[in-house]
Amino acid sequence: MPREPGRAPVWPASTHPLPSGDLAVGGIALAELADRFGTPCYLIDEDEVRARARAWRGALPEADIAYAGKAFLSRAMIRWIEEEGLHLDVCSVGELDLAAHAGFPTERIVLHGNAKSPVDLSTALRLGVGRVVIDGTGEIARLAALVPPGARQKVLIRVVPGVEAGAHAAVRTGMEGQKFGLPVAGGEAEEAIARVLGQPRLQLVGLHCHLGSQIASLSPYVTAVRRMTELLARVRDVHGVTFPELGLGGGFAIAYRDGEPAIDPAAYAERVPAELTARCAEYGLPVPRLSVEPGRWIAGPAGVALYRVLAVKKSGARVFVAVDGGMSDNPRPALYGARYTVRLVGRSSDAPAHTVTVVGRHCEAGDILAEEVPLPADVRPGDLLAVPAAGAYQLSMAAPYNLVGRPPLAAVSAGRARLLLRRETAEDLRSRDVGA
Numbered sequence: 001m002p003r004e005p006g007r008a009p010v011w012p013a014s015t016h017p018l019p020s021g022d023l024a025v026g027g028i029a030l031a032e033l034a035d036r037f038g039t040p041c042y043l044i045d046e047d048e049v050r051a052r053a054r055a056w057r058g059a060l061p062e063a064d065i066a067y068a069g070k071a072f073l074s075r076a077m078i079r080w081i082e083e084e085g086l087h088l089d090v091c092s093v094g095e096l097d098l099a100a101h102a103g104f105p106t107e108r109i110v111l112h113g114n115a116k117s118p119v120d121l122s123t124a125l126r127l128g129v130g131r132v133v134i135d136g137t138g139e140i141a142r143l144a145a146l147v148p149p150g151a152r153q154k155v156l157i158r159v160v161p162g163v164e165a166g167a168h169a170a171v172r173t174g175m176e177g178q179k180f181g182l183p184v185a186g187g188e189a190e191e192a193i194a195r196v197l198g199q200p201r202l203q204l205v206g207l208h209c210h211l212g213s214q215i216a217s218l219s220p221y222v223t224a225v226r227r228m229t230e231l232l233a234r235v236r237d238v239h240g241v242t243f244p245e246l247g248l249g250g251g252f253a254i255a256y257r258d259g260e261p262a263i264d265p266a267a268y269a270e271r272v273p274a275e276l277t278a279r280c281a282e283y284g285l286p287v288p289r290l291s292v293e294p295g296r297w298i299a300g301p302a303g304v305a306l307y308r309v310l311a312v313k314k315s316g317a318r319v320f321v322a323v324d325g326g327m328s329d330n331p332r333p334a335l336y337g338a339r340y341t342v343r344l345v346g347r348s349s350d351a352p353a354h355t356v357t358v359v360g361r362h363c364e365a366g367d368i369l370a371e372e373v374p375l376p377a378d379v380r381p382g383d384l385l386a387v388p389a390a391g392a393y394q395l396s397m398a399a400p401y402n403l404v405g406r407p408p409l410a411a412v413s414a415g416r417a418r419l420l421l422r423r424e425t426a427e428d429l430r431s432r433d434v435g436a
């Protein structure tokens with residue numbers, strides 16, 4: 001959690017060094033965890049997840065905090081989020097099904113998605129999800145047709161406010177010209193609002209926007225509030241309606257490397273709701289109940305990835321340290337040029353640091369986990385490497401490329417570890433092949 005504004009540690013708060021040179025996370029040595037669960041493996045610190053959920057709840061007690069499950073979901077994660085009083089953002093029938101099976105109260109679920117399938121929509125309605133966020137005009141009649149006679153489904157409309165933010169083009173969603181939401185600028189948002197208001201089986205409770213991901217500054221959120229309230233005032237003037245809710249999405253940056261900026265929920269809570277209150281007063285609008293959707297911010301810093309070094313190789317001027325995982329469990333460097341911290345754990349080393357590139361085991365030259373990072377010069381096969389800030393958009397985006405099964409995940413807390421997701425085996429992979 002940020003202990004000073006704008007900066008955040010990259011390791012879970014429970015992390016501490018051991019005399020052996022190893023690190024302990026959740027009260028257990030990483031070498032011990034690697035022995036027990038094998039490598040590569042992922043760890044998630046339950047107390048860190050809970051503390052991060054509480055940080056948002058505490059900062060914005062009047063708002064709904066919906067954890068964005070796309071960052072990482074498992075039954076235990078869903079239970080922690082539920083127990084901490086958060087809502088849950090899902091974007092597929094798979095996420096919805098897991099949440100429902102884990103006993104998450106469906107009225108606290110919000111369904112997103114730019115291309116919701118008929119099954120996504122019918123399952124959401126059958127399970128009674130609290131909110132569906134309409135992302136396109138075509139979805140309005142499709143959704144309304146599924147609502148049983150006499151019932152009304154609460155919906156929000158996702159609009160594109162024209163705010164550019166986010167760490168990489170692939171994760172920027174606040175501007176026109178990308179696939180999500182309905183642009184305010186071209187009039188599509190207002191047209192959709194009029195259509196939804198004309199659907200007796202849909203109850204429009206608010207507007208929503210999500211600007212992008214890994215956003216390290218508060219100013220895009222402030223600008224979004226201005227654009228959203230301008231739109232709310234126009235809608236009130238044209239249609240005579242105001243809405244009780246406003247969704248401002250997630251996208252809050254975390255630090256992956258020392259010194260990188262992160263969003264502080266307390267700082268967000270100081271600026272964004274104040275802007276909303278001021279703009280609503282200016283337009284004579286009632287202040288809507290805010291919802292925010294942190295994903296990465298809650299799961300990311302609670303996760304640690306552990307890899308075993310398999311090979312060390314010099315090629316030209318570069319030294320490559322190859323490990324037993326790679327882009328199949330962490331595609332983020334390949335997708336977004338994401339940069340990570342890597343640390344030798346399990347033993348101490350007095351060797352001077354040298355710059356290496358940590359690569360995976362996959363058949364692609366772009367299978368890089370960490371470009372140009374310092375590691376002790378005696379790093380060798382058999383060594384254990386740990387990567388912090390690994391809890392979001394890694395296991396959730398993992399795929400068994402080269403038929404390398406996805407790694408296991410264990411939860412750690414107060415000196416205890418338990419398996420949450422088992423390793424995907426060659427047999428798992430073979431057994432889904434039902435052809436020939």
Ligand SMILES: Cc1ncc(COP(=O)(O)O)c(C=O)c1O
Pocket residue numbers: 068070071089112210212213214249250251252293294295296297
């Ligand atoms: C609608 C919506 N809400 C919330 C999030 C969560 O984003 P982040 O994990 O960056 O907080 C996303 C993903 O960017 C999203 O699409």
Ligand SMILES: N[C@@H](CCCC[NH3+])C(=O)O
Pocket residue numbers: 070171213214332336392393
């Ligand atoms: N997968 C992206 C974030 C996408 C956010 C989901 N809307 C990342 O790892 O940075």
